[in-house]
Amino acid sequence: MRFWIGLINFFFLIGLVALANLTGLSWKEYLLVGIGLLPMFFGDVGKSRKFLLTLIVLLIIASCLIPFKNIIANHSFENRSLTPWIWKPQIYQLTQNSYALSNVQCSIDPEKGPHGRNALLIENNQEPGDQRYGYLFQQIDVWPNAVYTASFYVKGKIGNKSLWFGLSDDWAEYKSTHHVQPGDYKKWKKEQVATLVTDDSRYAFAKFVSEAPGHFWIDDVNLKLNILETVKRWLGFKNEA
Known part of the structure; x- marks a missing residue:
């Protein structure tokens, strides 16, 4: 039997x-x-x-x-390419018939990272108060109504709202986000993001946004499912980010 x-x-x-x-x-x-x-x-x-x-x-x-699988592609930028990340600076209106790009640049820099040779460099050279921004994002497959945790390394000059990391079903939306504390980081600092919540969709956009002056590097981006918090959320104990 x-x-x-x-x-x-x-x-x-x-x-x-x-x-x-x-x-x-x-x-x-x-x-x-x-x-x-x-x-x-x-x-x-x-x-x-x-x-x-x-x-x-x-x-x-x-x-x-599941929790130990990083779902971010090209998380350490070792191939010296942004792909599949997409960089999109803001297009804003100067006059009735003219537009311009925000003065925010993104590139791969041969700066020695915490665990590799290359790192992502974001240079936000706008004037304080301009509130022009740039997005760096990639589309990923996620579990609906789930909780994720993230981490990444940062170094450089980060002002108020110079850098934040988020997860949402629209690359331009401000939903589940985490702001990096301002500071002049001479050494690599590991940034921990405890709670990022997905919507009903099976895909989302992981994104970095810079909307204030700053000059900093990013490396080793990790995003993982938190199975325990996800089950708690499914049972009704929701933890909104």
Whole structure:
């Protein structure tokens, strides 16, 4: 009997992986759901010790496989290219018929990073009070209504609102954001972002925005799913950023 139960479970998981390939969703998501449903094959779900064991295995897999995966592409700029990041300086109106770009530049600099050779350089040379800005963003796949944590390294002169990091379903929106504290950082400083919340969409834009004068470097950008806070949010304990 156990042999047939095991065989059914095996083909059940194989089917989930195949379904994941057809729908384009993460096979890990289907695998986790499949493991969670396995107790259905053991009879009394509510009283089965196998059900509790399955939940423990599910949590272990979720905490080991998912949170440690950085979903930011080109996170350390070692290929000396921005791709797939996109840089978009603000276009603002000078007169009724003329426009100009904000005086904010973004480039890859061979500045020795905390763990590599290259780093991202943002130079915001506008006058104080102009409130002209530049966006650096990339589109990423995310879990809907989930909680993410981020970290990155910064160095240089950062003024008030010179730099902030955010996550939203529109690259130009100000939603789940984190402002970097002003300062003149002579050495690399690791910036920790505890809570970034996604919307109902399965994609989002991770973005840096500079809207005040500053001259600074960015490197080693990390964005990871926080599975514990995500489950709490799904259960109704929402933590808005």
